[in-house]
Amino acid sequence: MIYIYNDYGGTHTTSLAAAYHLNKLPVDRKLTKEEILRVDYFNKLQTSDMGKLIFHGVDENRDSVYTIGRGSSKVVVPALKNLSVIFQGRYQANETIVFSNTSPTVPFAMTIGGLLSRRLKIDFIGVPLLVLGAKQCCKNILQLVTHTKKTKKTKTGSIIVLENKDVPLSTIENQLL
Secondary structure, three states, X not given: OEEEEEXXXXXXXXXXXXXXXXXXXXXOOOOOHHHHHHOOOOOOOOHHHOOOOEEEEEOOOOOEEEEEEOOOOOOHHHHHHHHHHHHHHHHOOOOOEEEEEXXXXXXXXXXXXXXXXXXXXXXXXXXXXXXXXXXXXXXXXXXXXXXXXXXXXXXXXXXXXXXXXXXXXXXXXXXOO
16 A cells, blocks of 8 residues: 655645654654654655655555645645556556545644744744644544554555545544643
């Protein structure tokens, strides 16, 4: 299987999701500021990186984990899905691909922090907001990753798109450990 976590910028919740998926983060407590800022690609990608598939590693089942920032485009994931179908048919590939949207986990603090840090380059305000937002949503991201990993192949070579709008996510109040 190939997992592709996606959201607007591809650098915050997607990076955290990839790190959780690859067992690089603790799952029994809220993350620390240092752990968040050490996550590969967290708050490091630029607008020019949107649309690029970024490889994060191979999980315990030998499945590849990628992320992508799709920007405001509604067509990136459908285009990738269509391209995957074409490649699977043309090259008899039988790899199942799961696209998992991390956008439902993004709290307001992360949205504002990302805007300030990535777009306006005001890191002294943006980064603390990103860390606050990451702490608020880490449990939700972990739940989303767990849900994504439980997605079963419907058939060999299938393409699965998870919008994750119906995944039960914790409220911010319930995330305080």
